[in-house]
Amino acid sequence: MDIAIIGAGAVGQLTASFLAESGMSVTLVTRTQGQVDELNEKYLTRVNVDGTKTIQKIASTTKLVELSQQDLIVIAVKYGQLQELYEQLSALPSTVSLLFMQNGLAHFDEALRLPQKNIAFCSVSFGAQMINQSTVQHRGVGVCKIAIERGNSDAFNDLLQVRNSLYPVELVANAEQMLFEKAVFNCLINPLTAILQVKNGELVTNKQAFLLMQTIYRELTDAYEGIEQAIPLFKVIDLCEKTANNTSSMLADRIQGRKSEIDTIVGVILEKALANGHNLPTLRTLYYQVLAIEESGERR
Structure with a gap:
């Protein structure tokens, strides 16, 4: 081929x-x-x-x-x-x-x-x-x-x-469902790692980071029916542990001073939720924080 x-x-x-x-x-x-x-x-x-x-x-x-x-x-x-x-x-x-x-x-x-x-x-x-x-x-x-x-x-x-x-x-x-589920995983991991400047594994070993991730998870499960079945929280924890030493793409973008995919990942999830009456305040705050960091040009 x-x-x-x-x-x-x-x-x-x-x-x-x-x-x-x-x-x-x-x-x-x-x-x-x-x-x-x-x-x-x-x-x-x-x-x-x-x-x-x-x-x-x-x-x-x-x-x-x-x-x-x-x-x-x-x-x-x-x-x-x-x-x-x-x-x-x-x-x-x-x-x-x-x-x-x-x-x-x-x-x-x-x-x-x-x-x-x-x-x-x-x-x-x-x-x-x-x-x-x-x-x-x-x-x-x-x-x-x-x-x-x-x-x-x-x-x-x-x-x-x-x-x-x-x-x-x-x-x-189902391609669209597959992409949606991956976007949910990314919403739970990428913005937090970029803002806190930590590797994936620290989202479950750092108590406060884990509480933030749980809060975002609750917002997403309230907004989108079926997420708890398709993406139980233990799967998110498992992914963080399997990629514990990874630098997420969004954190790598911050380190390199590049524009991230915050709009195409988190932005789309926020828009879909808002259309159904859900604001997702914690995730939305992280979204604006990443955008603010990018606008300022700050790396670390």
Whole structure:
């Protein structure tokens, strides 16, 4: 299977490494020629959870339009970069399958306006940290969930049949529900870690942080029917413990002085709740705090 992965950050690099290891032909599409040169010179290195290293020689380019036709395009950029990609994606043949790997729900309807016949969405819970332009650290094993929203599941068969205990892949039925549940997890973890500047595990070991997380959980379960069944609190605690040493993407964005995905994750959840008469005051306060930090340019 020929796969192009757009986005050579932590998620894109880790995914490229595991898919190449499974025998697929992978090309990383990155924004800079400097990263292409480094990947060509040093190859793609994955630092595994046990400290060992896996090195893959993969193709890389800055020009998606110059690639030969691929079987699958994986879009592993943040939401803010999607807007400039939609035009390029819409120009691709309708037979090319697309897999979107963004957090939040804002991209769901947008992606489905594209002309491609086979479109799927992905939600990941693994830990990944970009060390440099050609090295990614696998910081925690987590499931890669895939839901096919349009088209034929056969188009994603090779991906769904990846058998690697370090990169488990699971097919789920409802893409929008999957993205919603991931957004709920993110609401409970990411803003708190960004504001308190702590790793995921401290949300359950720090008593006050845990009380805040429980308060947000109660707000969400009051606003959204079925959350307690779909996401019991012990699952949130378990995720924090499994990714105890991880720096959340929102905290990483704060450290690097980048704009986070607070609007596409937390903002959408707040809007949906407000439409049903629920204000979610604690989560809304955290939302505005993250926005204020971003506006001020403060890092630490």
